[in-house]
Amino acid sequence: MYLLNPRSTDDTDALYRRFHSARPFRHWLIEDFFNAEWADRLIAEFPDFERGNARNENGELGGKSVVERIRDLGPAYAALDDLAKSPAFLSWLSASTGIPDLLYDPEYFGGGTHDNRHGQDLDVHVDFNRHPGNGSHRRLNLIVYLNKDWQPDWGGGLELHSDPRSEADQVSIIQPLFNHCVVFETTEHSWHGFSRITLPEAEHHRSRKSIALYFYTASRPSEEVAPTHSTIYVDRPLPERFHAGHVLSEADLQEIKGLLARRDQHNQRLYRELTAAQNRVALLEQSAGGNPFGHAARFWNGSLRFASRLGAADRAPMIREARDAFLPFVSHLPPLVRQPLRRMWRRMQKPAPASVVADASPATTATTQIKMKCVLCGNEAAALQQVGAVAPTHPGPFQVNEYRLLHCANCDTVRLDPTPNAADLNTLYCGSVQFSDDTYTAPERVAQILDYYTHCLTSLKLLPKPGGRCLEVGAGLAWVSRGCKQLDTKIHTTAQDLSDECSLRCPWVDSYRVVPVEELATEQRYALISLTHVIEHVPDPEVLLGELNARLENEGKIFITAPFRPIGWQPNQGISAWNSYSYLHVPAHISYLSKRWFDQVCQRLGLAVLHWSQEQDGGQAFEVVLGKASAAAN
Structure with missing residues (x-):
């Protein structure tokens, strides 16, 4: 909390009263929110416009650039991220607004740094009300502005509306001034936007800079609960100068065309969302009806x-x-x-496999100690600790319906026991369980995913040289290949998967191979091999890495992301620490690997760990970069 200005933030009772008495809906404004030195550092480390994602919800390039991964921007933003997720700050924010049990969003979905150029505005809207990843309720927007010497007639003022569809609409305007922080509630009536930025020609080098943090809760008062929805916009009306007898100028005509085009974009987005929802309903009805x-x-x-x-x-x-x-x-x-x-x-079902000893039934506690061979590191007498019993997390006619998670102290991995058999995995991926990727085709989600992968390709120096080759294993929609092509169209992309479901939907892939990895020609070498959320599904990940190593150029790199465990997790916490279906998916996720395991395997395979991070998604996913040990030594 030392980063905040105590003179502005200490009196939480006063902030609480201000929040609940504000109109047109609950909010407060704090001037000089951060201490002055740190606010200046946030400006100094603010990302260039070109670094961010400048595509709007319709996938079109615009005048707004967003960087969600703020922790990577520099020390000041890493400190901001630490502050935002700290219990002390969340408690202070709850006390100053009266909203208890606030949750930090490690993904910064829709938030992060916002950079708006001359000519940009934001239509009045209410925000999406559920987090698209975990379904939690969106409750608060916190926005800090970083614009020194901003003038009111430049536009860009935050507008809070009582009802933008009503002639009796009441509007409160907050100027985006340096180190001013506004916090407002997210409800079905918290209408807000900002007016068009109209900078003088001499000031066109400026932009409207802000940092947006969104906070959630697991539940909310029943009277505030509404069906899940995305952002809902109200199109701007015609300006007041348009009236009977008004003679249209060329500028007037262009403004009308712009308003109509924006309305069409909103309608098209809603149509896409409605179509996707109808398709999901049809699939559910088909399944429920026994078709x-x-x-x-x-x-x-x-x-x-x-x-x-x-x-x-x-x-x-x-x-x-x-x-x-x-x-x-x-x-x-x-x-x-x-x-x-x-x-x-x-x-x-057959009796439990031999690896399940008598004192380690599914009902035993997480403190049960087991001595047997670890299938991941090969230690013959590994000290394994039972984390807890788990059942399949998706309904399906699995041959095995009771698993347990075992933690190995030697390689610090967690794996399913017994290892899922081929029939269950076939049922999961090719049979009764079908996964919809509608979430990953929405323009705003596509832009978010591509922003992550293009950032990884550049910041981790993974991008092959022009004419170089990229192999994406278990590719699906081939996001890494798409990122490579976005950065350099001369890179040759190959995608590998065991299903052809996505092969026709990836025009950014030059060659889509529907074969096992071991059937890929070893004489073809790649500058980059990627496995994004793939290795956790593989029964023997070391064998897979050996196959990939045989296809890697001497100076090439292997990029891997996969589910991990919450930072600081201990086996005696059982499975309670996993708070998302995506990260504890039985039996699809066979193993949860670790830095120690990669170090051990790389030593055996002649590889080296070049980069390791386990901060993704709140510490529940890791990213690792591997390279040839001989190249790393040079």
Whole structure:
């Protein structure tokens, strides 16, 4: 809290009263929010416009640039990030607004630094009301302005509206002045925007700079709860000068065209969101209604293969064919039929594998100690600690329905036990469980994801040289390849996956290979190999890294991101520390690797760890860069 100006922030009772008495909705304004020296440092480290993401919600380049990953901007912004997530600051913010249990957003979704150029404005709107990643309720906007000597007639003032659709609309305007901080509630009636920036020609080098932090809660008062929605805009009306008899100038005509174009953009965005929602509903209705046609072909072909193996001495292939054919089909039967079949299937399960000792049943506590070989580091008598029992986090007819998480003290990894079998993984990825990527096609989400990967490519010096080659493993929508092409179209991109579901949707990929990694030619070498949220799905990650090493140029790099564990997590915390479905996904996520494991494996494979960070997504994901040990030594 030492970064705040105590003269402005100490009296939380006064701030609370000001917040609740403010109109047109609850807010307060603090002048001289940060101490002066630190505010100046924030200006000095403010990113250039070109560094940020300047695409709007429709995917078009505009006059607003956003950088969400503020921690990477410099020491002042790292300190700001530390402040924003500190219990002391969150407690102070709750006390000054009366909103308890506020949550920090490690993703800074929609927030971060905002840089608005001459001519930019922001239509009046209410913000999205749920975090798109974890569903928490958005409650507060905190904005700090960094504009010295800003003049009111330059525009850009924050407008707070009572009801922009009403002729009785009441508007309060807050000027974006240096080191002024405004905090306002996020509700279904917290309408706000800012007026068009109209800088004098001599001041066009300036821009409207601000830092936006958004805070959430796990729940909110029932009277404030509304259906989940994205940002809702109200289009600006015609200026007052337009009236009967007014003669249009060329500037008037261009302004009208701009207003109509913006209205069309808002309508198109809403149409895309509505279409995506309707598609999701249709899929849910199909599943709920027991419509099995999505798997009819697999059922029929699998049945034929099963019949062809009847009478064979080796029954294992026959059982696999039956399982692959029937399980995905069963998952789409009506619940009254499906549930008894699932119970019968569970009763037919084999006994627990030998690795599960008598005193380590699924009901045992997280403090259970186990001595056996760690399948990740190979230690024959590893000290394993049971983290907790877990069941599949997505409904499906899995062969194994009870797992446990084991932590190895030797390599500091956490893995599922037993290792999921091939049939369950096939069911998960190719059978009954289908994942929708609608979230990742919205323009604002696309821009956010690309901003992250292009930043990694440049800041970690991963980008191949012009004409160089990039291989993306488990590519899906091939975000790294897309980032490479965005930065340099001369880079040759290859994507590898086991499914062709996305292959036709990635025009930025020069070659999309639907084969296992080991079938990629070893004579083809790559300057960059990426695995983004892939390695956690692999039963033997060391073998995979060996395959990739054989295809890596001498000076090449391997870039990996994957789910981790919350920073400071200990096995005796059990699984309670994982607070997101995305990071504890059973049985899809087989292992949660560590820096120590990478150090051990790299030594065996002739690789070296060049970069390690576990700060992504609040410490629940890591990024690591590997290179040839021989090249690193030079």
